[in-house]
Amino acid sequence: CKSLNGIDLFVDGNGDALAETVNNTLIVRADGGLKSIGAVQLHVENGKVTSTYPVVLPASDVLDPMKSAIAKAYEPFARAMGYTLMTTVPEDPAVVSLIGPSPVAKAAAPAPAPAPAPAPAPAPVAAAPAPAVAPAPVAVAKGTVVYPYGVTEIVKNADGAKEFDLFIVHTNDVHGHIEAVDGGMGYAKLATMLKMGRALTDNILYLDAGDTTHGTNLANMFEGETVGVALDMLGLDAIAPGNHDFNYGKDRLIEAAKLASEYTNIKVLSANVLDANGYLVFQPYQVYDFNGFKIAVVGLTTPDTATKTHPKNVEGLSFMSDVIVQNAQAAVDLAHTMVDYVIVLGHIGLDYDGASGVTSDLIINNVKGIDLFIDGHSHTVLPQGKKVGDSLIVSTGDFLKNVGLVQLHVKNDKVTATYPMLISAKDVLDPAASELARSYGITSIPDDPQVSEYVGYMKAQLSDKLNKVIATIPEALDGVRDNVRTKPTNLSRLITQAMTAESGADFTITNGGGIRASMKAGNVTIGDVINVLPFTNIITVCEIKGSEVYAALEHGYSMLPETNGAFSQTDLQVVYNRFGAPGKRILRVLLNGKAIDKNATYKVATNDFMAAGGDGYSMFGRVLTEGSLLSDVFMDFLSKYYPAK
Structure with a gap:
C-alpha cells in the first residue's frame, strides 16, 4: 500500500483483526478461525464514496447477542426494520444438513430461536421503506418461527393430522351492512354459521378484503367502531383495508388497527401503505399454522385509494402502485421458502377504473406463486372463482349478499384439491327453500343472540346520535x-x-x-x-x-x-x-x-x-x-x- 497509489481498500489475511489507513488506503482484516467477521460500509453519492465505516463483529457477539454491546447499540435500528438483534442467531439449516450443528451452537442455542417481539400492526416504524421486498429474515427455512418484520405465526390447529380439509371463509365490500338489509345476510346470521363450522372443525380461517367499516348509518355514526366490534365477535382473523376504510381519516384507521392488534385476534394487513417517511403503516402479512401446514396471508390496498377517498383522509400516505407489480415477485418467492401456501388478501379489484391501472389479475399475471387471491373493490361476483394461470381469484360481490368459502384438501403439507363456492344470502335467510341448505339438513339459521343484542344496543345509541x-x-x-x-x-x-x-x-x-x-x-x-x-x-x-x-x-x-x-x-x-x-x-x-x-x-x-x-x-x-x-x-x-x- 505504501508503494502503490490508488488502492481504495485492501482486504487482508494472515493476522489478527485490523483496521488502519496507509497512504490513503484502508487495510482491514478479521481474526482467523472465524473468531470475528469484518464489514466495510461505503456511502456512495453520484458514483463517489463519501464515507467509509469499517467494523469487526466478534464471534462472541453472534453466539450470545444478549451480552453484545454492538447488538445493544444497533437494536433500535433493527426494531425499526421490524425484527430484533437480541435473540439467538439460528444456524442455516442448509449448512447444518451438510456438516451437522456445531457443539458451540448447540450449547448456545439449546432450543429453536425464539421469535422477536412482533411489531404492532399500525406502528409507523414497523418495517423498512421498501416493504414489497422483505428484508432478509433471521432464518428462512421452513419450520422456523422467525419471520421478516417480526411477524410471529399463529397456530390455529395442532392436532397432528397429516390429511385434512381447511376452510377459508371470505367476505369483501360489506360497506357497513351489519344488519340484513339491501339483499345481504347480516353479521348475526354469519356469526351463527361460523359457530356451526367451528363446532365441527378448528381448520377455519376467516378473511375480509376491505371496504367494510363505512357505508351505513350504523357504521358511519360510530366511525366504524360497530363494525370492528362485530367482526371481533365473529372471530375475524385478518382484514385488508379498502379505500373507504380510510373515510374517517388515516389516524382513525391506524388507531383502530392498533387496538385490534392489542385487544383482539384481528390482524389489519397491508404491505403497500407507507407513511411520509417511507415506512409501512400496517403489518404487511401474517402466517397461520394448521397442523404444520403454513399459510402466509399478505394484505394489499388499492393504489387508487389516493383518489378514491377524500385526499385529506390519506394525506402523507403513499400506496406503491409500481412496487406491487414490479417488486412483489421477490417477496412471494421468499414467502414460499417459509410457508406452504400464499394468499393475497387484496382490496384491488378486477376493473380498470383507477388511475394506477393495478388490478388483481394484472398482479397475478406478473407475479408467480400466488396460490389464492381473495379480492375486493370491484364488487365482482365469482361463483366458482376465476383461474388466472396457476392462481385462483375469489370475490363475493358486496353487502354480504354472498359469503365465500374455499375448501382446501391438505395432505402432507400439500394442497391436493381446491373447491371454491359462494353461499348466497337467499340460502341463508330462507334455508327451507334452499337446495344447498336442505342437502346439509339445515332448515333454519337463527340470528346469533350475542351479535343481535349488540346491534340492538348500538341502534339505540344511533337514535340518540340522529337527534343531535x-x-x-x-x-x-x-x-x-x-x-x-x-x-x-x-x-x-x-x-x-x-x-x-x-x-x-x-x-x-x-x-x-x-x-x-x-x-x-x-x-x-x-x-x-x-x-x-x-x-x-x-x-x-x-x-x-x-x-x-x-x-x-x-x-x-x-x-x-x-x-x-x-x-x-x-x-x-x-x-x-x-x-x-x-x-x-x-x-x-x-x-x-x-x-x-x-x-x-x-x-x-x-x-x-x-x-x-x-x-x-x-x-x-x-x-x-x-x-x-x-x-x-x-x-x-x-x-x-x-x-x-
Missing part, C-alpha cells in the same frame, strides 16, 4: 318529490353548492331523485339531513367536456314536464325550452355568468351512482376523486353556514 342538532336554518327548504324532479329548489341549490365547495370541482350535477325530503325552518338534526339524503352515495369528481355538460343536462331535462328522478340538479345557470324536442332543449349553460366552452374540459362533482352511469348519465368521464358521503358533506355545510342556535 347541527344547524338552525331561517326558512323551510323544499325537497318535495314533484319539485326536485322537475326544477331547482332552494334545497337543491344548497346541496349542489355544498358539493362544489367540498370537492373543489368547477360545478355540480346531481340527480333530483336522490333528494328525498324537505326540511322545516328552525333546528336541523343529523336525522333530518339523512332523511333528505338517505342513500350512501359518495361525492365523486369526474372530468367532463363542455359538450358532455350539454348532453348531461339534455338527458336530465328530457322528460319535462313529467317528473323524473334523473332530473339534473345543478349550480350551473341553465337556459332551456321545456317545450322543445327532447335532446334539443338546452339553449345555453353558464358557469359564473360565462358560457360553458363546449371544447373545454371541466371538473364536475356528482355522486358515485351517477359517475358509474346511474340514471342513464353515461357522459361523465374519468373519475378523478371520491370523497365523503353526500349526507356528511351537507351536514358540514349547514353546520358551517347555519350554526346551531
